[in-house]
Amino acid sequence: MLEHGGNLRAAQARYGGTDWIDLSTGINPHGYRAPAPSAEAWHRLPEPDQDLVRAACDYYGAPQLLPVAGTQAAIQALPRLRAELAGPARVTVAAPSYAEHAHHWGRHGHALREVAYDALDDAVAASDVLVVVNPNNPTGATVAPERLLDWAALLAARGGWLVVDEAFGDTAPRRSVAGHVGQPGLIVLRSVGKFFGLAGLRLGFVGAQEPLLAALDDLLGPWAVSGPAQEIAIAALRDRGWQQATQARLARDGARMRALLADHGIDARGTPLFHWWAAPRADDFHQHMARHAIWVRLFPDAARGIRVGLPGSESAWLRIEQALREWNDI
Template identity: 80%
Template sequence: MLEHGGNLRAARLHYGGDDWIDLSTGINPVGYPAPAPSPDAWQRLPEPSPDLVRAACDYYGAPLLQPVAGTQAAIQALPRLRPPARVTVAAPSYAEHAHHWGRHGHQLRQIPYDALDAAVESSDVLVVCNPNNPTGAVVAPERLLDWHARLAARGGWLVVDEAFGDTARSLSIAAHAGADGLIVLRSVGKFFGLAGLRLGFVGAAPALLQALEDLLGPWAVSGPAQEIAIAALHDGAWQRATQERLARDGARMRALLAGAGIAAGGTPLFHWWPEARAEAFHDHMARRAIWVRLFREAARGIRVGLPAPEAHWRRIEHALQEWTREWTER
């Protein structure tokens, strides 16, 4: 399997210690207060809930959505629903996309975001994260819809991963996801801080959603996950308060990094920057029990998420100050 954030066991095994701050994911550290599921949610086979689909369509503004066990399930399934094709994946981006398209007989290439427009005519499938993970790069909805029209005119697909789209709702094209050739992925794990539910949604034309459901099989999403997600998707007051808090905390993290001479881009949920001394920075923070995400290859650099308690903010600030002093003295 590919390496991902959230692997605190590896950090503890290598560096020791218990009081770790995990900044290695872009998951909201103050997640939705999940209600206790009903006894039926545990005891009955989890039939797909129409209430869940309605709540998701209302929240995401989509005409039709298919619940899946996290967007990862869709990422792994989509390459199996199309004959061998010319597939272009924006790079750098979430590595699972290229990994799975490359395993099923497709002709895969990865190209930078600024070269995507020119690549549309020579692609059958184009895969884009918007906002991008890990860099935070974005593509305007108008451009995405133009790419979709050009691809769909010859039977192509545009796959848009909007897993981090909750804090940038104006970028979403989920409202158009009923059209042939457009596939939009949404995640409950990031903004709602409910990664453990393993719940996401796929917006696409009905025929493709049916093919996806047939491939994934029955009972794909657990009963407790469905009940908790219905509550979270309906809770507008919590959503509004969380949008405001994440905006504040994202700005605070950006300011902390700037104070250490780091010009980072990203979203309210995470920040990323290219770092020539990426391994050294990762090790510096880890020795202070702060776990950040190290990228060694195409997106060589560092990504940091958000902490929650004030004491964690102070520890991060102190570690950044030490980093600045250490490298200034050198």
């Protein structure tokens, strides 16, 4: 199993202490206040709720969506589905990016390669499947929607797929291509976990043409999304007031984090929810912050960098500032 952010118990076991600030995930620390699910949600088998699909299509601006148990479920299933439908494929995954994509495409007989974002144009012609995380996790790199749609058309012309992971796309809605999932060959993944701060729901959505969604639904099997998750998500997806206030708060806090890092000599980029920078002394920085009970995400391999999310309190902001000040003094 690959290593991910959010493994705070491992940090506590290694470094000790209980009063930790977890910046490792990029999840909104001020998440949606989930309403209590109805008794029916607990007692009935969770049949698909069309109210959830309608609320999601309205929020994401998509013509059709399939609810899944987090985008991770789709990331694991799509390589298998492609192999069943069309056999082994030439798969290009933009890199560096969320490691689960390459991990699972490499497990089903596909010919996998990872290509830097600035070389993706040249990779399209030699690919049957192209996977792009937009905005990228961890670097925050983005690809213009027009460019993505051009790639999708080129791939679809020969039966290919463009998979666009928009798990962090809520804070950049104009970059989304979810509204175009009626187009052949385009598959879009959306997550309720990041912007809404509801990672524990394990709920996401896949947008694509109806036949592909039906095949994916069949592969994933019945009752994929729990009843409580469906009810909570309907409330969150419909709450326009909360969404607008959260966009403003995240924009403000994201700018504050970027300025804080810049004040301490760190040139970071990313999204309002997280910031990333290449760090030659990434391991040392990671350990320094951990000794201050601040858990950041270390990328030790090709990305070779640090990613930080947002804290959830003013006292946490002050602790981060103090740790950064001490890092500069080393």
